[in-house]
Amino acid sequence: MFSGLSAFPLTPLRDDQVDLAAYRGLIDRLVAARVDSIGALGSTGSYAYLDRAERRAVVEASVDRAAGIPVIAGIGALRTSQVLALAEDAQQAGADAVLLAPMSYQALTQDDVAALYEDVTAELSVPLVVYDNPATTHVTFSMDLYAHIANLPHVDAIKIPPITQGVDAARERVRAMRAVIPEHVRIGISGDGFAASGLLAGCDAWFTAVGGTIPQAMSAIARSALDGRADDALAASARLAPLWDLVAQLGSLRVSAALAEHLALVDAPCLPRPLLGLRGAERERAVAVADQLGLLS
Amino acid sequence: MFSGLSAFPLTPLRDDQVDLAAYRGLIDRLVAARVDSIGALGSTGSYAYLDRAERRAVVEASVDRAAGIPVIAGIGALRTSQVLALAEDAQQAGADAVLLAPMSYQALTQDDVAALYEDVTAELSVPLVVYDNPATTHVTFSMDLYAHIANLPHVDAIKIPPITQGVDAARERVRAMRAVIPEHVRIGISGDGFAASGLLAGCDAWFTAVGGTIPQAMSAIARSALDGRADDALAASARLAPLWDLVAQLGSLRVSAALAEHLALVDAPCLPRPLLGLRGAERERAVAVADQLGLLS
Numbered sequence: 099m100f101s102g103l104s105a106f107p108l109t110p111l112r113d114d115q116v117d118l119a120a121y122r123g124l125i126d127r128l129v130a131a132r133v134d135s136i137g138a139l140g141s142t143g144s145y146a147y148l149d150r151a152e153r154r155a156v157v158e159a160s161v162d163r164a165a166g167i168p169v170i171a172g173i174g175a176l177r178t179s180q181v182l183a184l185a186e187d188a189q190q191a192g193a194d195a196v197l198l199a200p201m202s203y204q205a206l207t208q209d210d211v212a213a214l215y216e217d218v219t220a221e222l223s224v225p226l227v228v229y230d231n232p233a234t235t236h237v238t239f240s241m242d243l244y245a246h247i248a249n250l251p252h253v254d255a256i257k258i259p260p261i262t263q264g265v266d267a268a269r270e271r272v273r274a275m276r277a278v279i280p281e282h283v284r285i286g287i288s289g290d291g292f293a294a295s296g297l298l299a300g301c302d303a304w305f306t307a308v309g310g311t312i313p314q315a316m317s318a319i320a321r322s323a324l325d326g327r328a329d330d331a332l333a334a335s336a337r338l339a340p341l342w343d344l345v346a347q348l349g350s351l352r353v354s355a356a357l358a359e360h361l362a363l364v365d366a367p368c369l370p371r372p373l374l375g376l377r378g379a380e381r382e383r384a385v386a387v388a389d390q391l392g393l394l395s
Numbered sequence: 396m397f398s399g400l401s402a403f404p405l406t407p408l409r410d411d412q413v414d415l416a417a418y419r420g421l422i423d424r425l426v427a428a429r430v431d432s433i434g435a436l437g438s439t440g441s442y443a444y445l446d447r448a449e450r451r452a453v454v455e456a457s458v459d460r461a462a463g464i465p466v467i468a469g470i471g472a473l474r475t476s477q478v479l480a481l482a483e484d485a486q487q488a489g490a491d492a493v494l495l496a497p498m499s500y501q502a503l504t505q506d507d508v509a510a511l512y513e514d515v516t517a518e519l520s521v522p523l524v525v526y527d528n529p530a531t532t533h534v535t536f537s538m539d540l541y542a543h544i545a546n547l548p549h550v551d552a553i554k555i556p557p558i559t560q561g562v563d564a565a566r567e568r569v570r571a572m573r574a575v576i577p578e579h580v581r582i583g584i585s586g587d588g589f590a591a592s593g594l595l596a597g598c599d600a601w602f603t604a605v606g607g608t609i610p611q612a613m614s615a616i617a618r619s620a621l622d623g624r625a626d627d628a629l630a631a632s633a634r635l636a637p638l639w640d641l642v643a644q645l646g647s648l649r650v651s652a653a654l655a656e657h658l659a660l661v662d663a664p665c666l667p668r669p670l671l672g673l674r675g676a677e678r679e680r681a682v683a684v685a686d687q688l689g690l691l692s
Contacts, residue, residue: 114476146500147474177444178668179411203443203498203531204648204670214669234500236533351501371475372511373501 099168099195100227100255100284101302102134103320106142107310108354109156110364114371116152118159120364124310125163127363131313134303136164137197139172141234142307142351146174146201147370154187161192168194170227174201178217189224196222197257199229200237208243215247225254231288232259241278248279257305260289261296268292268299276300290316290350291342294335297323307350308341311358312393340387348384352376356384361394396465396492397524397552397581398599399431400617403439404607405651406453407661411668413449415456417661421607422460424660428610431600433461434494436469438531439604439648443471443498444667451484458489465491467524471498475514486520493519494554496526497534505540512544522551528585529556538575545576554602557586558593565589565596573597587613587647588639591632594620604647605638608655609690637684645681649673653681658691 107124110117128136138160139145139153148156153171160169171193173184181198188196198218200211219226228247230239239247247253256279261268272285279285286303287296293304297320304323309316315338323331335342345353351369356376359366369375376384388394404421407414425433435457436442436450445453454468468490470481478495485493495515497508516523525544527536536544544550553576558565569582576582583600584593590601594617601620606613612635619628632639642650648666653673656663666672673681685691 141501149477176667180446200669201500204438204646205530206669207671210669210671213671217668233502349501370473371514372497372503372507374504374507374510 099135099225100286102324103309103317104135104137104170104286104303104305105131105133105309105313105316106137106140106305106307108358108364108368109139109143109148110358110368111370112365112368116148116156117365117368118155121156121159122163123363124358125160128310128313129163129165129167131317133167133309133313133317135168135170136160137170137172137305137310138193140197140305140307141231142310142354143172144370145172150183150187153184154191157188157191157193170195170197172197172199172229174199174229176201176203178214181214181218182221185218185222193224195225195227195254197227197229199231199235202236206237208240211237211239211243212246215250215253219250219252222252224252226252227255227257227286228253229257230259231257241274244275245278248283253283255284255286255303257286257288260287260292261299262289262292265295265299268296268301272300291335291338291345294319294323294331298328298331308345308354311354311363312388315393338391341391341393344384344387348376348380353384356381357388357394360385396432396522397583399621400606400614401432401434401467401583401600401602402428402430402606402610402613403434403437403602403604405655405661405665406436406440406445407655407665408667409662409665413445413453414662414665415452418453418456419460420660421655422457425607425610426460426462426464428614430464430606430610430614432465432467433457434467434469434602434607435490437494437602437604438496438528439607439651440469441667442469447480447484450481451488454485454488454490467492467494469494469496469526471496471526473498473500475511478511478515479518482515482519490521492522492524492551494524494526496528496532499533503534505537508534508536508540509543512547512550516547516549519549521549523549524552524554524583525550526554527556528554538571541572542575545580550580552581552583552600554583554585557584557589558596559586559589562592562596565593565598569597588632588642591616591620591628595625595628605642605651608651608660609685612690635688638688638690641681641684645673645677650681653678654685654691657682
């Protein structure tokens, strides 16, 4: 379940309500692209902004529509008891695994983060993906913390942040992690522009944000990398450099939302306020870049 | 309402439920210390971790117990529609003003932050305090953003982060802000260890975190500063240097919680998990420092 391409769709809103009809359409695209797993309610799925009932409905819709593709459901929240309730909901709704980032308001200590995963894994029945995303959580995982958490029951994968310095640096990072985590724990790379090198460096999975909206191009890169066709994978990723520049500047969520809106997969604006999404020249640029790369057909 | 000492009590939990009885006791201490306003559900009051019903109950208890002292209620949340609901609840519960920080998960643009305050102030009936707390929100307010928001209806005060470089730097900062915000908008300083210099530099108010638990010592410093007795204020603050060092290292929330637990004002542990609070040697040190400074009597 934690190998290959895992695609994270948007959770589109319409008049501040989750648009489940549009959401189902996004899932259908992922099924058609034959992704290896679907990440419902990731950061790209705006999990942090949605209430418990909304999140339950999204997991149910995901499972219902995934055509047997495993569904990984985000269960992050600021308070441990909220996470436990969301974990229970996700499991009852049929999620195959859960994904947990240590959301923070007050800065978390390494002990706080460890306790969060201890508390949650003690109650789980399905596998858990540790979601290390410092850009949104402002938590930095030390190697000691990886090691501690990876040894907890039900922890089967770790989603790591992008490694931006190339394949060799990624290989070194993966090697260092593998030295401290159990052998069965999978490592998944994030940061779409650096995913090809991450997979070539030995990551088991690619958790794709942009691929939640435009899965085909990401799937092609992933297949090349996972088949060991390194030159093809790197070339296919390099061809999308203007997209990666866009994502680096404007954020993968805002770019994904702009493309989904342009493609009329979702109503505009689809993001939860106060996130305004891309407007004006930024939006035009995002669409133009994707169009020139042939990603909108 | 936005001048003098504004004290922010903890919202103590007990078995993951808000302990309203203990909370009322904390309010009573603030009333006895004759603070100028009470900040319910600030960062020290763990607003970000509490659900809507809990937050409504806390505002009701605050208003009920404040003996006429103005109550400022935190209404921050990640999604604008959640903030609007919390604002409505706070007003119905009798809050005299609301306090709004731009909580973030996805990084907010300056336009996102502006839109948040536009959306909320358009619906408000009571004054609003803009809560600029980059340590928890990861938002940096530009001077242009201060100017834009301060000109919105109902915006009557801005709570600014600590200015750590002394009175002259604080005076310069306050001067720069006053040049761009309307005359009626008050400026309140945060960061208890730098509050004396902030008040002496011309801030109207001191929003105190530690003073939510131990108000008397903070009240004495505030009175000196607001009466223009600069040397007395700075000396009284300097005398508490070991406390400020503790807060700088361990955080005002964790220090406040440890002191409240030690004083048996609240049950231990009183913070929402995953925040573990201070334990072991850190906790002993916090209590010893406060004791040596005579703050526990």
